[in-house]
Amino acid sequence: MNNQCRACGSAMYNTKGRNLFQKKNAKLLLNFNLVTNNLALKKDPRVPSCICASCAESLNRAVIFRARALETQENFLQQRAGLPENDLPTDDETPGETSNSEVKAQDADSLISSLENELGGKTVQKIHK
Numbered sequence: 001m002n003n004q005c006r007a008c009g010s011a012m013y014n015t016k017g018r019n020l021f022q023k024k025n026a027k028l029l030l031n032f033n034l035v036t037n038n039l040a041l042k043k044d045p046r047v048p049s050c051i052c053a054s055c056a057e058s059l060n061r062a063v064i065f066r067a068r069a070l071e072t073q074e075n076f077l078q079q080r081a082g083l084p085e086n087d088l089p090t091d092d093e094t095p096g097e098t099s100n101s102e103v104k105a106q107d108a109d110s111l112i113s114s115l116e117n118e119l120g121g122k123t124v125q126k127i128h129k
């Protein structure tokens, strides 16, 4: 069963598909398992053995991406090792959301009392009680 791609399932009408289980494609199978978190493909006559040219290219790109990301991570870890830990940014939030609203409430109270003073007390008290 070699007319479908093992990776994407699409039909392959030409001969550009590559058989994952041929010795010359051993690296391809290795990479396939690498980027699929070890799907551990096995040769089985009931399922396709080949992958299409498009999937082979995607696989190569994925392997390159993985290698680059791992290398970059390694570089960042080495850079970090040379830095003191107290330079690391903290995730602490600024404290006191409740105290902010308390301040606002106090401001409103003082605003009302100053209005009461201006109006002689009675008018504002009637509105608020």
Ligand SMILES: [Zn+2]
Residues within 6 Å of the ligand: 005, 006, 007, 008, 009, 010, 051, 052, 053, 054, 055, 056
């Ligand atoms: Zn494919």
